[in-house]
Amino acid sequence: MSNLKVAIIGCGSIAQNRHLLEYEANEEVDIVAVCDIVEERAMVTAEAFGARAYTDYEDLFSKENVDAVSVCLPNYLHAPVSIAGLNAGAHVLCEKPMATSREEANEMIEAAERNGKKLMIAHNQRFVSSHEKARKLIESGDLGKVYSFRTTFGHGGPEGWSAEGEDSWFFKKDQAFIGAMGDLGVHKADLLRHVLGEEFVDVAGFIENNAKEGITVDDNAVCILRSESGVVGTLTASWAYNPQEDNSTVIYGEKGMLRLEDDSTYSLIAQYANGDTVNYELGQIQSNDEGGQTNTGVIDHFVECIVQDKKPLIDGEEGKRSLEVILAAIESGETRKITQLEK
Incomplete structure (x- = not known):
């Protein structure tokens, strides 16, 4: 089986200190795309991790065929971007809190079920x-x-x-x-x-x-x-x-x-x-x-759940x-x- 193709949406601190480093350390993953509305941040991150840079997540989903996505964005964007990722056929790892309302959380869970994809919330x-x-x-x-x-x-x-x-x-x-x-x-x-x-x-x-x-x-x-x-x-x-x-x-x-x-x-x-x-x-x-560069276990668990088709420990229902x-x-x-x- 070839490596999972992963995209990271949002290149701020949680992506830089956790998601990107832990995906890079996982041998079953290739980081293929990153996205950030700040173009320079997207470009610098893409160059550092050998990925393609985007400033619009919808553009990324239309051009890239990714297996999994990390959503590392401000809280109000968690639900819409996670749903877009699930609808694009990707498994989604979303930062916490998963949404801004119970209704949004339910929509995310429904999108995962409808598309047959895994939704995990990053409660490390x-x-x-x-x-x-x-x-x-x-x-x-x-x-x-x-x-x-x-x-x-x-x-x-x-x-x-x-x-x-x-x-x-x-x-x-x-x-x-x-x-x-x-x-x-x-x-x-x-x-x-x-x-x-x-x-x-x-x-x-x-x-x-x-x-x-x-x-x-x-x-x-x-x-x-x-x-x-x-x-x-x-x-x-x-x-x-x-x-x-x-x-x-x-x-x-x-x-x-x-x-x-x-x-x-x-x-x-x-x-x-x-x-x-x-x-x-x-x-x-x-x-x-202290920089906190040790592995959280979140990304490894997410990848393992995709590869082995297991239910994530913190799925959408747990996150909700x-x-x-x-x-x-x-x-x-x-x-x-x-x-x-x-x-």
């Missing part, structure tokens, strides 16, 4: 070793009944990471639709659903813009979540954690607690009520602080459920009421 936290180990420990009953959790994802903000810096689309409501909650909080909503192995039913959201001036989206958010079995906890997302990133999760259960990415040496620490402590050295989580937690948090923040998630 599921592939982190400590998170996967924690999921297995909880699933095996190692922690007993889970009672509560706290999870957080915060850093100084996308201006230090995004290709446009302080002029980034991340800060513009018409392009991002949501701020830190969509950028970081949705990752944690997806992680908790995966690790706990159950869905959330109630969400209370406190969504603020209290740190950065001149932006039209949230930069600090705190949510209280309740799962279907009654596990309660907090999810926080922030673009104002200075000077360093916090990407930790702590889960409390009947027999002990798990500390994930909460210690500089051990990525998972299990502390038990009987006095035992187990420290796991499992490799560090992806970080935007994680998005719905964030949408519920926004609704709660606006209504000042607890939002119930649809079953």
Whole structure:
């Protein structure tokens, strides 16, 4: 079988630091085309990776016969471009959050089904070793009944990471639709659903813009979540954690607690009520602080699912459920009421 022909649409930071490098490192892939509305960025990226450059994704789809596409664009473009890619006969890996509404997410899922193509959402936290180990420990009953959790994802903000810096689309409501909650909080909503192995039913959201001036989206958010079995906890997302990133999760259960990415040496620490402590050295989580050039596992999983015709771990339905937690948090923040998630 010949290599998969892949196109990357959007050549900003997430494409440069994750998608392009990980596709290039995968021996079953050829990067054939890249697209960006900034022509120079498209040209420079195309030259670096031996691909053809485009400034219009529709032009790319009409001229290139690609097997798979990564959509690395501002949030408001995720749904239309993903749907265009699926309709063009390509499998699609879309950055998070998958869409700006439940309706858009459903349209993406329908397009994937109609065209018989795979749709995957790039929630990389599921592939982190400590998170996967924690999921297995909880699933095996190692922690007993889970009672509560706290999870957080915060850093100084996308201006230090995004290709446009302080002029980034991340800060513009018409392009991002949501701020830190969509950028970081949705990752944690997806992680908790995966690790706990159950869905959330109630969400209370406190969504603020209290740190950065001149932006039209949230930069600090705190949510209280309740799962279907009654596990309660907090999810926080922030673009104002200075000077360093916090990407930790702590889960409390009947027999002990798990500390994930909460210690500089051990990525998972299990502390038990009987006095035992187990420290796991499992490799560090992806970080935007240190360049973060280690492999996320997202692209390799996407490619493997295409080659072996497997269902992606985070397909459209999974991506939608994680998005719905964030949408519920926004609704709660606006209504000042607890939002119930649809079953």
